[in-house]
Structures are given as C-alpha cells and as structure tokens.
Amino acid sequence: MTNELDPRPEDLKQRVWESIQRDELPPRDDRGRMRMVMNNLVLHLHPSKVAKPTLKFTYTWGLGGLALLLVMLLSITGVMLMFVYTPSPQTAYQDMLNLQTEVWFGQLIRNLHHWSGNLLVIVAFLHLLRIFFTGGFRTPREFNWILGVALLLLVIAANFTGYLLPWDQLAYWAVTVGSSLLSYLPVIGEGLRNFLLGGPEVGAATLTNFYGMHVAIIPLTLMGIVSFHIWRVRKDTLSIPRKLDGSIDGSDGGTQVEKVTTLPHLVSREVVFALLMTGAILLWAVWMNAPLEAAANPDHSPNPAKAAWYFMGLQELLLHFHPVFGAIIIPTLGIAALALLPYQRFDLSAEGVWFRSRKGRQMAIVGALTALIAVPLFVILDEYVLDLPGMLPSLPTIISNGWLPFAALLLLLIGYYDGMKRLFKATACETRQSVFVLLVVAFVVLTVIGIAFRGEGMALMFPWEVLS
Numbered sequence: 001m002t003n004e005l006d007p008r009p010e011d012l013k014q015r016v017w018e019s020i021q022r023d024e025l026p027p028r029d030d031r032g033r034m035r036m037v038m039n040n041l042v043l044h045l046h047p048s049k050v051a052k053p054t055l056k057f058t059y060t061w062g063l064g065g066l067a068l069l070l071v072m073l074l075s076i077t078g079v080m081l082m083f084v085y086t087p088s089p090q091t092a093y094q095d096m097l098n099l100q101t102e103v104w105f106g107q108l109i110r111n112l113h114h115w116s117g118n119l120l121v122i123v124a125f126l127h128l129l130r131i132f133f134t135g136g137f138r139t140p141r142e143f144n145w146i147l148g149v150a151l152l153l154l155v156i157a158a159n160f161t162g163y164l165l166p167w168d169q170l171a172y173w174a175v176t177v178g179s180s181l182l183s184y185l186p187v188i189g190e191g192l193r194n195f196l197l198g199g200p201e202v203g204a205a206t207l208t209n210f211y212g213m214h215v216a217i218i219p220l221t222l223m224g225i226v227s228f229h230i231w232r233v234r235k236d237t238l239s240i241p242r243k244l245d246g247s248i249d250g251s252d253g254g255t256q257v258e259k260v261t262t263l264p265h266l267v268s269r270e271v272v273f274a275l276l277m278t279g280a281i282l283l284w285a286v287w288m289n290a291p292l293e294a295a296a297n298p299d300h301s302p303n304p305a306k307a308a309w310y311f312m313g314l315q316e317l318l319l320h321f322h323p324v325f326g327a328i329i330i331p332t333l334g335i336a337a338l339a340l341l342p343y344q345r346f347d348l349s350a351e352g353v354w355f356r357s358r359k360g361r362q363m364a365i366v367g368a369l370t371a372l373i374a375v376p377l378f379v380i381l382d383e384y385v386l387d388l389p390g391m392l393p394s395l396p397t398i399i400s401n402g403w404l405p406f407a408a409l410l411l412l413l414i415g416y417y418d419g420m421k422r423l424f425k426a427t428a429c430e431t432r433q434s435v436f437v438l439l440v441v442a443f444v445v446l447t448v449i450g451i452a453f454r455g456e457g458m459a460l461m462f463p464w465e466v467l468s
C-alpha cells in the first residue's frame with residue numbers, strides 16, 4: 001500500500017528493509033536473486049550461497065573471521081587513542097598515564113587495543129596453521145595464501161611499531177633490541193635501520209616514524225590486502241571439509257555438496273560468534289591492564305633487554321647462531337619457504353582432511369614430539385657444552401658459528417625427511433607436513449625458552465628465577 005504524496009510503502013518494516021536493501025524485496029526467481037545480490041552489502045562480501053559443510057565450526061574455528069573482527073576492533077580503538085596521544089618523547093608517556101586518570105574509559109580503550117593487537121598475532125598464526133593442516137592453500141587458493149603471509153608480516157609490523165608508542169622502558173628497549181636485528185643485513189642493514197629509526201639510535205625521530213607507520217602506512221596496506229584476501233575467499237570459495245575416507249564431512253558419507261543461502265545461515269553464525277568474542281575480549285580487557293613500566297630511560301638498559309614476545313624465537317636463535325644466520329638467513333629462508341609452500345606438489349585428494357590422512361596425523365605427532373625433545377636438548381648442549389668458535393679458533397665465526405651449525409641442521413632435517421618417508425612408507429605430502437610441524441613446534445619452543453627461561457644476562461634459568 002502506498003500513498004500518492006509519499007510513494008514509499010505504508011508498512012514501516014518494509015520501508016526500513018528497502019532503505020537498507022535499496023530495493024523492494026525481489027521475487028524469488030533467478031533475476032530477483034541477482035538483483036538482491038547486486039543491491040546487498042553482505043552479498044558483496046560473501047557469495048549468495050555457501051557449501052553447508054563449511055559452516056561446521058570445527059573446520060575453520062572461526063579464525064579468519066576472528067582476525068577480521070580484531071582488525072576492526074583495533075581500528076576503532078586505535079582512532080580513539082589518536083585523540084589523546086602525541087608522538088613526542090616529552091608527552092607520550094604522560095599521555096599513557098593520563099589515560100588512566102583523565103580520560104573516560106581511557107585505560108579500557110588502551111587495554112582493548114593492546115590485547116587485541118597481541119591476540120591478532122596469535123590468531124593469524126593459528127589461522128595459517130588451520131589452512132595448512134586442512135590443505136586450504138591448494139589450487140585455486142595459492143595466491144590467497146601468499147596474501148595471508150603478507151598479512152601475517154604486516155600484523156607483526158603493526159605490533160612492533162605500536163610497541164614503541166607508550167615510550168616506557170619496555171617499549172624503548174624492546175625496539176632497540178628488535179631494530180638491531182636489521183643491522184645484520186649485509187650492505188643495506190645499517191642504512192635501513194637508520195632510515196627506520198630516523199637516526200642511529202631510538203629517539204624522537206623514531207617515535208614520529210613509528211607513529212606514521214603504525215597509524216597510516218601499515219593499517220592502509222593491511223586494509224587493502226585484507227579486502228583483497230576476503231574477496232578471493234568469496235571468489236575461490238572455502239575449501240570443503242572431508243573425513244579421512246574422503247567423504248564430505250557433515251554429508252552422511254555422500255559426495256554431493258549441499259548448498260545453503262548465506263543469509264541467514266552463515267551471517268547469523270558470524271554475528272553470534274563476533275558478539276561472543278567481543279564480549280570475551282572486553283572482559284579480558286576489564287580484568288587485565290596493558291603493561292606500562294617506568295618512563296623510557298636511554299641511559300639505563302634493563303637486564304635482560306628482551307625483544308617483543310613474538311621476536312623472542314629470533315632472539316633465541318641469535319644466541320646460538322652467527323647473527324647473519326640467526327637474524328637474516330634462517331628467517332628469510334623460513335618466510336620464503338612459507339610463501340612458496342602452495343606451489344609444491346600435494347595430494348589434491350587430501351584437501352579438507354585434517355592432517356591429510358591417518359598416517360599424516362601420526363607423522364605430525366612424531367614431528368611435534370621430536371621438536372619438543374630435541375630443541376631444549378640442543379639449547380642446553382649449546383649453552384653448557386658446545387662452544388664452536390672456542391673449539392675452532394682459526395675459523396672466522398661466520399663459519400664456525402654460522403655455516404657449520406647451519407649445514408649440520410640442514411643435514412639433520414634431510415635425514416629426518418628421508419627417515420620418516422621410509423619408516424612410514426609415506427607420500428611426499430605427508431612427510432613435508434611432518435617436517436613443517438617439526439619446524440613450527442621448534443620455533444614455538446624457542447619462543448617459550450626466550451620468554452620464560454632467559455633471565456639476567458640472557459642466561460638459562462627456570463621461570464620462577466626469571467620472575468624473581
């Protein structure tokens with residue numbers, strides 16, 4: 001029903017719907033559906049129909065969506081913080097204190113921003129693992145995996161540049177240690193470090209540079225790549241979860257994929273999940289304050305001076321390898337191998353199966369156990385027994401503490417690969433997965449050792465001694 005002067009429908013519900021939809025409810029035929037897709041924001045982000053099995057929470061664990069939610073929370077709280085923060089050594093620390101006393105909900109907003117940023121590193125990493133272990137990076141999703149690797153690096157860069165902004169002791173020294181890793185880059189290292197820091201040391205220019213990167217360059221790049229990433233998920237569609245026997249998970253043994261409409265099936269789940277997660281993060285932020293130590297003092301270095309937690313694996317590597325290997329060669333090879341991973345040959349039939357196969361699962365457990373046992377042993381051996389530069393004083397340290405241990409490590413990995421392939425009579429795909437698990441768990445163990453088992457002078461000690 002319409003009236004002559006006002007052609008809009010009488011029914012308020014219908015009017016509200018049309019104001020959002022830009023159109024009346026279209027008829028349920030093909031053209032109507034197409035018109036609805038064209039005029040609907042949600043259906044620009046999602047396809048109009050999705051495969052029902054992909055709605056299963058224990059397939060994606062909501063990790064991509066949670067990463068997106070965190071990016072949104074970070075943008076909102078970040079803009080709020082910009083109103084009360086000036087990136088200058090004279091004011092930055094005081095601004096942090098003012099947030100606690102002068103600004104309504106200031107501390108809560110800072111807590112939300114701080115914890116969401118740290119959580120995003122963990123969530124993006126877990127999302128990467130989920131994609132790897134379910135084979136979600138295979139054709140046609142290889143390029144989206146590369147976009148994902150770029151996102152992970154940007155997320156770490158965003159965290160690192162934000163770390164400095166409170167201008168307390170923690171910030172100042174973590175950035176001093178973290179940025180010193182750059183100077184090991186041959187030829188351009190020192191120049192690049194000076195360029196990023198705005199001088200040879202962390203100072204006022206560093207704060208301005210990091211602020212610019214943190215609030216403009218990195219978020220804009222991140223948003224651009226996130227949009228591209230989500231658009232590719234829409235175009236490539238999500239991989240379909242399968243059981244060990246290859247049947248589609250959630251389809252009673254069938255091979256036909258049932259489709260359901262995105263509205264309401266997917267969107268309702270996304271809204272509930274986003275609300276629950278926002279609530280949980282809010283509760284955590286109310287309960288746990290973001291750390292703030294004494295104001296930055298360039299003349300007094302804490303002992304030990306540690307990098308941010310997500311760089312502690314690298315800092316630990318540096319204690320065992322020549323810096324060119326610990327800070328440059330090993331991380332660069334790791335990132336390159338990660339980015340190029342989807343272009344390796346994989347069993348396509350295993351797409352959507354957690355850990356590829358039953359054998360794949362067993363081999364993944366062996367990989368994890370090997371790293372859990374071998375890495376602490378190597379660390380202890382290197383700390384108390386092995387002293388390669390001391391044992392081979394005639395060799396330059398880049399050989400005795402770089403090329404030699406690196407070659408030994410490579411040989412061990414090749415031996416592990418070959419041994420596992422023969423022992424389990426496994427495919428290359430299952431064996432590579434086991435090596436991947438070994439390397440990921442090794443990196444996590446190194447990070448934990450760096451965070452919890454390194455105390456004064458970066459000596460090995462128990463966590464309670466580190467804390468005391």
Ligand code: HEM
Nearest residue numbers: 060063064065067068128136144145148149151152238239
């Ligand atoms: C800011 C970080 C990121 C955001 C916001 C994000 C967002 C998303 C979303 C919403 C999905 C669909 C739902 C899901 O699979 O959970 C997705 C899928 C995907 N993501 Fe990400 N992602 C991020 C980081 C990454 C990383 C680090 C990688 C891997 C290196 C990655 C690779 C992929 C791939 C290949 C898919 C398709 C998976 C499939 O079809 O099974 N993403 N991402």
